[in-house]
Amino acid sequence: MRPATRTRGSSNAVTNGVGVQAEDTRICVVMVGLPARGKSLIAQKVVRYLGWLSITAKCFNVGNYRRTATPQPNAAFFDTSNKEGERLRKAAAEAAVDDMCKWFRSPDNLIAILDATNSTKPRRRWIKERCDAEGIETIFVESKCDREDIILSNILEVKTTSPDYEGLDPEHAAKDFLERIKMYERVYETLDEDEADMTYCKIINVGSQVIINRIQDYLQSRVVYYLMNLHIKPRSIWISRHGESMYNLSGQIGGDANLSARGRKYAEELPTLVKRSAGDSPLTVWTSTLKRTAQTAQHLPYEKLAWKALDELDSGVCDGLTYAEIEEKYPRDFKARDEDKYNYRYLGGESYRDVVIRLEPIIMELERSENILIVTHQAVLRCIYAYFMGSTQEKSPWMEVPLHCLIRLTPRAYKTEEERLFADVPAVSTWREKGSKAAHQVQTLSISECAEMCTDIACAQDTPENSRRPSPSIAAQTKP
Numbered sequence: 390m391r392p393a394t395r396t397r398g399s400s401n402a403v404t405n406g407v408g409v410q411a412e413d414t415r416i417c418v419v420m421v422g423l424p425a426r427g428k429s430l431i432a433q434k435v436v437r438y439l440g441w442l443s444i445t446a447k448c449f450n451v452g453n454y455r456r457t458a459t460p461q462p463n464a465a466f467f468d469t470s471n472k473e474g475e476r477l478r479k480a481a482a483e484a485a486v487d488d489m490c491k492w493f494r495s496p497d498n499l500i501a502i503l504d505a506t507n508s509t510k511p512r513r514r515w516i517k518e519r520c521d522a523e524g525i526e527t528i529f530v531e532s533k534c535d536r537e538d539i540i541l542s543n544i545l546e547v548k549t550t551s552p553d554y555e556g557l558d559p560e561h562a563a564k565d566f567l568e569r570i571k572m573y574e575r576v577y578e579t580l581d582e583d584e585a586d587m588t589y590c591k592i593i594n595v596g597s598q599v600i601i602n603r604i605q606d607y608l609q610s611r612v613v614y615y616l617m618n619l620h621i622k623p624r625s626i627w628i629s630r631h632g633e634s635m636y637n638l639s640g641q642i643g644g645d646a647n648l649s650a651r652g653r654k655y656a657e658e659l660p661t662l663v664k665r666s667a668g669d670s671p672l673t674v675w676t677s678t679l680k681r682t683a684q685t686a687q688h689l690p691y692e693k694l695a696w697k698a699l700d701e702l703d704s705g706v707c708d709g710l711t712y713a714e715i716e717e718k719y720p721r722d723f724k725a726r727d728e729d730k731y732n733y734r735y736l737g738g739e740s741y742r743d744v745v746i747r748l749e750p751i752i753m754e755l756e757r758s759e760n761i762l763i764v765t766h767q768a769v770l771r772c773i774y775a776y777f778m779g780s781t782q783e784k785s786p787w788m789e790v791p792l793h794c795l796i797r798l799t800p801r802a803y804k805t806e807e808e809r810l811f812a813d814v815p816a817v818s819t820w821r822e823k824g825s826k827a828a829h830q831v832q833t834l835s836i837s838e839c840a841e842m843c844t845d846i847a848c849a850q851d852t853p854e855n856s857r858r859p860s861p862s863i864a865a866q867t868k869p
């Protein structure tokens with residue numbers, strides 16, 4: 390039976406503004422699986438993905454509730470014949486489900502993830518009944534994995550990052566964790582035909598097989614589609630802006646300019662920078678269809694793919710203008726953008742919100758892939774970064790992403806790790822802070838760099854697409 394859906398206000402549907410028409414349903418995604426099967430990673434990814442799409446989601450981690458009473462239990466605590474352990478674990482699950490039900494009372498809250506092993510049929514039935522009574526739909530998501538290499542790498546991950554083992558000897562932690570898994574294996578029941586009345590998605594061996602049962606509506610299928618694209622194999626994503634462009638030098642936005650001399654130098658140094666970070670790992674390079682990204686990637690010895698979806702935010706009628714010129718010609722728009730940069734859409738162009746929508750297939754493809762290096766643009770990079778780091782819509786459009794810097798993102802069970810590697814090639818800063826007219830282009834340049842830059846600006850004037858005066862701010866701020 391399909392659970393009752395709640396109607397809020399006069400509408401039977403909510404629109405989150407990114408073109409996602411979500412039915413007015415609330416869904417509890419119930420994780421299922423033995424420890425070290427990547428459940429927490431999946432749970433956190435689902436929350437971040439939905440948040441990125443403006444669908445309010447929250448993870449309720451039963452382990453966190455259990456830790457308030459039992460911060461660092463040993464494996465014996467998880468033995469089902471340990472009565473006190475069982476009582477405390479049940480109490481933790483009840484507290485998490487209670488909090489989740491309370492959280493669902495706010496009309497904006499749509500999807501909760503209940504992150505725990507939920508390894509027995511009675512436990513799952515109990516969760517379903519609690520949710521049914523509250524009019525909350527359930528999807529059980531099982532991560533089932535018998536590949537030793539993946540389990541071992543997850544154990545290593547949990548052992549080094551879980552608060553359960555913080556400050557403990559890693560050897561001892563690994564042994565205890567293996568013991569804990571054995572305790573769970575004794576009682577673990579996989580999702581099967583006994584639970585055919587439930588909505589579930591069973592992901593076997595990191596997506597080599599996916600079994601789906603009774604998906605009921607649009608929002609559920611959207612979550613499941615995302616889950617089908619996920620894998621939990623360890624990997625990194627590298628992102629870099631293109632090298633400094635002629636437009637960056639003159640402070641103009643948008644366009645399809647060539648790289649400056651320093652941008653070309655960055656392109657030459659990028660393979661070394663990537664090698665320093667990625668070693669000999671195989672990589673695929675994704676660029677936009679604009680010249681500055683293709684030129685930046687040209688020396689990279691990997692397979693390359695150009696995506697239209699990675700093109701820079703379309704600045705519409707402001708394309709080719711400097712921020713100062715935009716403020717002069719379109720003062721109201723300039724102010725409106727500063728007030729709500731994420732939602733502001735350039736006249737005839739795009740907003741950050743629009744960019745997020747067109748990046749969704751990129752995110753899906755990224756999730757399916759292993760090591761990828763993306764060479765893209767300031768606004769697009771901010772959106773991709775926000776997806777991995779869970780940055781808010783208020784902050785992400787203002788994030789500082791310097792030119793000539795390679796960012797490595799490594800998704801881990803509890804967070805995404807970040808590493809920034811700077812090339813020893815100077816560049817202007819295109820970052821503009823809220824309320825300011827111009828990007829921060831001040832920097833110290835050597836005489837030769839200055840000469841190079843002047844040649845670049847002269848070149849820029851030669852081509853019709855770049856036929857603009859060098860920005861007075863650059864000329865004034867350049868110090869030989």
Ligand SMILES: O=P(O)(O)OC[C@H]1O[C@@](CO)(OP(=O)(O)O)[C@@H](O)[C@@H]1O
Nearest residue numbers: 637641642643701704766767768819
């Ligand atoms: O959203 P803001 O902060 O204006 O940043 C986006 C801008 O970044 C720029 C540089 O100023 O990207 P890019 O370096 O790819 O050219 C502009 O083209 C683009 O309009």
